[in-house]
Amino acid sequence: xxxxxxxxxxxxxxxxxxxxxxxxxxxxxxxxxxxxxxxxxxxxxxxxxxxxxxxxxxxxxxxxxxxxxxxxxxxxxxxxxxxxxxxxxxxxxxxxxxxxxxxxxxxxxxxxxxxxxxxxxxxxxxxxxxxxxxxxxxxxxxxxxxxxxxxxxxxxxxxxxxxxxxxxxxxxxxxxxxxxxxxxxxxxxxxxxxxxxxxxxxxxxxxxxxxxxxxxxxxxxxxxxxxxxxxxxxxxxxxxxxxxxxxxxxxxxxxxxxxxxxxxxxxxxx
Amino acid sequence: xxxxxxxxxxxxxxxxxxxxxxxxxxxxxxxxxxxxxxxxxxxxxxxxxxxxxxxxxxxxxxxxxxxxxxxxxxxxxxxxxxxxxxxxxxxxxxxxxxxxxxxxxxxxxxxxxxxxxxxxxxxxxxxxxxxxxxxxxxxxxxxxxxxxxxxxxxxxxxxxxxxxxxxxxxxxxxxxxxxxxxxxxxxxxxxxxxxxxxxxxxxxxxxxxxxxxxxxxxxxxxxxxxxxxxxxxxxxxxxxxxxxxxxxxxxxxxxxxxxxxxxxxxxxxxxxxxxxxxxxxxxxxxxxxxxxxxxxxxxxxxxxx
Numbered sequence: 391x392x393x394x395x396x397x398x399x400x401x402x403x404x405x406x407x408x409x410x411x412x413x414x415x416x417x418x419x420x421x422x423x424x425x426x427x428x429x430x431x432x433x434x435x436x437x438x439x440x441x442x443x444x445x446x447x448x449x450x451x452x453x454x455x456x457x458x459x460x461x462x463x464x465x466x467x468x469x470x471x472x473x474x475x476x477x478x479x480x481x482x483x484x485x486x487x488x489x490x491x492x493x494x495x496x497x498x499x500x501x502x503x504x505x506x507x508x509x510x511x512x513x514x515x516x517x518x519x520x521x522x523x524x525x526x527x528x529x530x531x532x533x534x535x536x537x538x539x540x541x542x543x544x545x546x547x548x549x550x551x552x553x554x555x556x557x558x559x560x561x562x563x564x565x566x567x568x569x570x571x572x573x574x575x576x577x578x579x580x581x582x583x584x585x586x587x588x589x590x591x592x593x594x595x596x597x598x599x600x601x602x603x604x605x606x607x608x609x610x611x612x613x614x615x616x617x618x619x620x621x622x623x624x625x626x627x628x629x630x631x632x633x634x635x636x637x638x639x640x641x642x643x644x645x646x647x648x649x650x651x652x653x654x655x656x657x658x659x660x
Numbered sequence: 661x662x663x664x665x666x667x668x669x670x671x672x673x674x675x676x677x678x679x680x681x682x683x684x685x686x687x688x689x690x691x692x693x694x695x696x697x698x699x700x701x702x703x704x705x706x707x708x709x710x711x712x713x714x715x716x717x718x719x720x721x722x723x724x725x726x727x728x729x730x731x732x733x734x735x736x737x738x739x740x741x742x743x744x745x746x747x748x749x750x751x752x753x754x755x756x757x758x759x760x761x762x763x764x765x766x767x768x769x770x771x772x773x774x775x776x777x778x779x780x781x782x783x784x785x786x787x788x789x790x791x792x793x794x795x796x797x798x799x800x801x802x803x804x805x806x807x808x809x810x811x812x813x814x815x816x817x818x819x820x821x822x823x824x825x826x827x828x829x830x831x832x833x834x835x836x837x838x839x840x841x842x843x844x845x846x847x848x849x850x851x852x853x854x855x856x857x858x859x860x861x862x863x864x865x866x867x868x869x870x871x872x873x874x875x876x877x878x879x880x881x882x883x884x885x886x887x888x889x890x891x892x893x894x895x896x897x898x899x900x901x902x903x904x905x906x907x908x909x910x911x912x913x914x915x916x917x918x919x920x921x922x923x924x925x926x927x928x929x930x931x932x933x934x935x936x937x938x939x940x941x942x943x944x945x946x947x948x949x950x951x952x953x954x955x956x957x958x959x960x961x962x963x964x965x
Binding site for chain 1: 691775787790795898923926935
């Protein structure tokens, strides 16, 4: 017996309003014609037009996207391997340390991770910039991929693999033709999660960056500290739109494959 | 057959070794370096600390290095009340906002779990969606609203609730608001997960035995949703203690949270050893809740959750 009482509907509606209102206001104000961010001067797309001429902002966006792509891909490989090890290998030497290293970054304050990675890069004396951020992000987001893939592997029907092996299929081929296609939705949502986390990150990137590698969050942060600007509203709106498109296409993809469950698990993974 | 076994175990070893080595190199080793640097002396140089270990000097070097290890940075943390105030402020804000998150998150999760079955996927996506958008953007959105001539004050003035626009930015209220806003899904989802799995026949049994609804909620629903609340609280509390972006953009500069202190020590004062010591002490503070979190995580996974 399920009845939606007024209290339940009310708390849900209030909660959703609280979550969405600030974002909606931000999006609306990005189309404000007035330079004064608090005065409504009619609809306009002038801030978007000005963005196209902002070389520095575009440069940052490009750097950020490349880093996110690289580190999300690397993290998907590492995270999947780690998930396989955790789910399939049972007890092995160093398991406690291994799972500790997997789960700790989930909750570790970013200032600590950032500081630690920077001190490592200084100690081994490599030039900081694009590659150091990519390495740092890979380390930071691998655990999220692991959690997503792990939850898929736990509900995995291993008899399919056994059947393939019994019919003489070698392990590597079994993995590639049976296991991988079955966990693919989890890999996709893990990759997407990793990608958005890398796009998002300010703190770790600030610690590990160097000359010539100013990511979008670093640039937005330095502008935001000086106050609200209509151009920043426009940048943020574009980012929100990109994420929304990404999520929508991913959930359509998942619906196509697995009736929506894969995307659910993936979204819940964070 | 034996050849196949050997081959497989070699492949398995590789599966384990690759992520293991990566995490050891880029997660574990960096922390050892932090520990090492927190024990070294501050120097006006590049990098701004004197190296503790000189590998070239061999064993005698190690012994000499051990004798130069100093606890001066930790002594500084203890003697300067700035750091202590910062730690206390962080724990205070983390505890307060975790409590607020529980109070706000529970009704939302409850509403989600009690929504009709066919709505649930939609409601779920609606709750999760905002936290796929950038953390920074969501905090920035609040600056838009909270600034002195922002929408909130315009609304309050228009409704004649206040005569003078109050300052919202640079206050603890704004920090609490920003934290609750940003961490809400981290609290809602674990609670929702336990409530959703709950056996509803238990509530029917309670009702059949004449237990009023509110009492059934108190005696059945609430205790059964405790694992979710614990997981949610830990998932929020631990990162909030070290939070940097939210207090930096929304809070005042008078009492800084420890994440800000670490950032300032590192970027403004360029005192890397002290920054490292701040990080080590913070880590020690968080080790207990992190261990509890891991236990909860492993137990949930073992249950197939």
